[in-house]
Amino acid sequence: MTTRPLSPPTSPRKRTKAMHLPSSQRICHDWMVVQGNVHYARDRAHFTTYRPVTAHLKNNIFNPTDELEVAGIGTVEIPVVRSLDNPFDTHTIVLENVLHIPEAVCNGFNPLLFGSSMSCTETAWMGADREGRLMWVAMPFRGGSSVSHVDDTDHPDVQTKGGGVGDPALAIATSLQKPSLWSKSMLKLYGCIAVAMLNSCINGYDGSLMGSINSYAQYRDYFGFDPNSGTPSTGIVYAIYTIGNIVGSFVAGPATDFKGRRVGMALGSLFIIIGTIVQATCHNIGGFMGGRFILGFGVAISATAGPAYVSEMAHPAYRGAMTGLYNVLWFGGGIPGTFIPWRTSSIEGTMSWRIPIWLQMVFSGLVLVFVPFVAESPRWLISQDKHDAALQVLADYHGDGDRNAPIVQLEYREMIEDISQTGSDKRWWDYRELFNTREVRYRSMLVIIMALFGQWTGNGPVSYYYPQMLRGAGITDNNTQLMLQGVQNVVSFLGAVSGALITDRMGRRTQLLVSTSIVVVLFAIVTALNATNVVDGPDGTPIAKSAVAARAQIAMIYLFGFIYSAGWTPNQAMYPVECLRYESRAKGMGMNNFFVNIASFYNTFVTGIAFTQAGWKYYFLFIFWDTMEVIVIYFLFVETSKRTLEELTAIFQQKNPVKASLKKQDLTEIEELK
Structure with a gap:
């Protein structure tokens, strides 16, 4: 992938119907394991440091014949899971020079740029840091794998209840940080x-x-x-x-x-x-x-x-x-x-x-x-x-x-x-x-x-x-x-x-x-x-x-x-x-x-x-x-x-x-x- 400077960015294009698919059918979820020569994030909220730029990205997997707007570049911190056996044993990795691409369909994490190795099993992608210590686990997902992570380490034990009518994403999000009625x-x-x-x-x-x-x-x-x-x-x-x-x-x-x-x-x-x-x-x-x-x-x-x-x-x-x-x-x-x-x-x-x-x-x-x-x-x-x-x-x-x-x-x-x-x-x-x-x-x-x-x-x-x-x-x-x-x-x-x-x-x-x-x-x-x-x-x-x-x-x-x-x-x-x-x-x-x-x-x-x-x-x-x-x-x-x-x-x-x-x-x- 290459980038080149351009004039001020144009207005975002109208979102496609793919953006309205059920979460279980979307191309990605959270941070996807990708190949290439960049990390990228879709949402401005992910960045801890940020610098606006005016550039376009071409020769990309999302639109091979088109260009994507790069709105900024900055640093992103991702809390990741060390082990499938303990989903609350987390570690934060810091990604530098992450591109902000508002039109991307997902967030992309390139482990090679981070200096980590990867291995693949039947159930998950696993990464290790430079010293070979298990660093994160990526759960399989339609179209690729997503980095599984939570935002806290001080959680009680996990207990899964039976099925019900509703959306799992909301149930999980509210469970990870239960709202207090009197906060x-x-x-x-x-x-x-x-x-x-x-x-x-x-x-x-x-x-x-x-x-x-x-x-x-x-x-x-x-x-x-x-x-x-x-x-x-x-x-x-x-x-x-x-x-x-x-x-x-x-x-x-x-x-x-x-x-x-x-x-x-x-x-x-x-x-x-x-x-x-x-x-x-x-x-x-x-x-x-x-x-x-x-x-x-x-x-x-x-x-x-x-x-x-x-x-x-x-x-x-x-x-x-x-x-x-x-x-x-x-x-x-x-x-x-x-x-x-x-x-x-x-x-x-x-x-x-x-x-x-x-x-x-x-x-x-x-x-x-x-x-x-x-x-x-x-x-x-x-x-x-x-x-x-x-x-x-x-x-x-x-x-x-x-x-x-x-x-x-x-x-x-x-x-x-x-x-x-x-x-x-x-x-x-x-x-x-x-x-x-x-x-x-x-x-x-x-x-x-x-x-x-x-x-x-x-x-x-x-x-x-x-x-x-x-x-x-x-x-x-x-x-x-x-x-x-x-x-x-x-x-x-x-x-x-x-x-x-x-x-x-x-x-x-x-x-x-x-x-x-x-x-x-x-x-x-x-x-x-x-x-x-x-x-x-x-x-x-x-x-x-x-x-x-x-x-x-x-x-x-x-x-x-x-x-x-x-x-x-x-x-x-x-x-x-x-x-x-x-x-x-x-x-x-x-x-x-x-x-x-x-x-x-x-x-x-x-x-x-x-x-x-x-x-x-x-x-x-x-x-x-x-x-x-x-x-x-x-x-x-x-x-x-x-x-x-x-x-x-x-x-x-x-x-x-x-x-x-x-x-x-x-x-x-x-x-x-x-």
């Missing part, structure tokens, strides 16, 4: 994620708030609504928020990609604050609806940037719990959104509903204040060619400050391989990467299905007769009814927290299958109770015949809320984020938000009409629909747990992604033996 880097990570999770509280607060203040006589009198029944105007007040959300969905993706996830969260919060001020200070229904539209527009951006940030910042060992808790924090706003109106309902005049509306800006205000102090998503930094900054974020928040920590190096290498610096996230108008290949069409299909199923599983209609059941059980006081609605939110919150904490152990598919199957049974029970207990009163409105049956139905509604929240609430934001590639993640979450609101819009306007026309028989539709959901989830939903976001690329590229995601792997864990 300094994890505590800093919790702070960043907590700021992003406030975006979920924003949505939850409004979702509960309007249902509460809509029953206020003070609110209805001020805007001239019929105090005893709904009017077209009350429906429009609800719908205008959804319309703002739908419009915002088209802006949310580009707003989140353009200047980063942090700017996306800040921009969404700013719109929410403006919308809140317009609502709280308005003097007519037009102003109120204008504020609702702006609020919905801002929530669409926050609901896109927030979960994208959490999933991309979360430690891969705990991504399920961290990202699952994002949507759980809907109740962090939903519960105050119920209890605050309960306490202010007794205030005379417009302040009874203006105070809860003013408080709408608390969560968005906190986001706006603290978001400048959180780290940017390392994946966004990689996409902007800010590799050193991305590596530092990974080290600070996942590796206790160590850039060479196994989990940091694994994530960093996978991000570089998987994230394009010329993807559609750089073009605000380009949505093609959501649909232009079979792989991404499958991903987008799951995102859309998740959006629709999450809204149409029946969590709203199941409590349609809830007010009648309360009256049938002898609970007629409005304050008590508001309080019980708050208790219902608390029960659902407990279910959602439980679901978020078990999602990594249980798996996303199993969690959704089990909860939806139980929901089918609960719907059948609720249908039977309604069929035997709901009758038309003297004025034609539904009433409950039996107080005992009414209490049983209230209990079923509470149980339904717990089960639905345990299965669906953690996954509603987490699963779509995990299904999407980086380049299309923000726009894909905008698409998810669009379909969530289309489904919600349907619920708002169709549910009441359907119950008016069909009564409790409308529940039969949900029994059928939820049964269909179970079938669709079983045959189409990919298992995304126990893998990094980049490792999921190999799964979705398979002919049968579901089967590939469920394939058992040998997952190695390192444990202290008692």
Whole structure:
């Protein structure tokens, strides 16, 4: 191989599909034993000393008729294994004059240049130093051999557990340096994620708030609504928020990609604050609806940037719990959104509903204040060619400050391989990467299905007769009814927290299958109770015949809320984020938000009409629909747990992604033996 000086290096070429193969099928892994007259490394992070150069390499094995850019030269240190019998007996070798070749498909180690000898057995390459002492062991690998190494020498004994669903590389990396839940880097990570999770509280607060203040006589009198029944105007007040959300969905993706996830969260919060001020200070229904539209527009951006940030910042060992808790924090706003109106309902005049509306800006205000102090998503930094900054974020928040920590190096290498610096996230108008290949069409299909199923599983209609059941059980006081609605939110919150904490152990598919199957049974029970207990009163409105049956139905509604929240609430934001590639993640979450609101819009306007026309028989539709959901989830939903976001690329590229995601792997864990 020869080198020659050239003009300043050109932009890196687009990565080939070979870079997205499963780790077991890639041409190399780690440091490959090579022939030639150079050492070379693919990633800048490998170098301990580094000097940029502008040269090209020709007559090389990667592109015999082409040239590769040499971006720099420097020193690399490799911790290597002395013996197959003791994988933690390591030794560090220092390679001088290593070429940095970003386009290389692997890192190349030439033992002859290091002054070592080599021998070959049926199971491994073995090297020795100048004195003939065993220096390193290279495990056989497709296309050659790779130097097997670990980064620490002080490890407990090794114990291998049985197979499981997941990626071995992640299992090994987390085993080599187990993350502590209470380490300094994890505590800093919790702070960043907590700021992003406030975006979920924003949505939850409004979702509960309007249902509460809509029953206020003070609110209805001020805007001239019929105090005893709904009017077209009350429906429009609800719908205008959804319309703002739908419009915002088209802006949310580009707003989140353009200047980063942090700017996306800040921009969404700013719109929410403006919308809140317009609502709280308005003097007519037009102003109120204008504020609702702006609020919905801002929530669409926050609901896109927030979960994208959490999933991309979360430690891969705990991504399920961290990202699952994002949507759980809907109740962090939903519960105050119920209890605050309960306490202010007794205030005379417009302040009874203006105070809860003013408080709408608390969560968005906190986001706006603290978001400048959180780290940017390392994946966004990689996409902007800010590799050193991305590596530092990974080290600070996942590796206790160590850039060479196994989990940091694994994530960093996978991000570089998987994230394009010329993807559609750089073009605000380009949505093609959501649909232009079979792989991404499958991903987008799951995102859309998740959006629709999450809204149409029946969590709203199941409590349609809830007010009648309360009256049938002898609970007629409005304050008590508001309080019980708050208790219902608390029960659902407990279910959602439980679901978020078990999602990594249980798996996303199993969690959704089990909860939806139980929901089918609960719907059948609720249908039977309604069929035997709901009758038309003297004025034609539904009433409950039996107080005992009414209490049983209230209990079923509470149980339904717990089960639905345990299965669906953690996954509603987490699963779509995990299904999407980086380049299309923000726009894909905008698409998810669009379909969530289309489904919600349907619920708002169709549910009441359907119950008016069909009564409790409308529940039969949900029994059928939820049964269909179970079938669709079983045959189409990919298992995304126990893998990094980049490792999921190999799964979705398979002919049968579901089967590939469920394939058992040998997952190695390192444990202290008692």
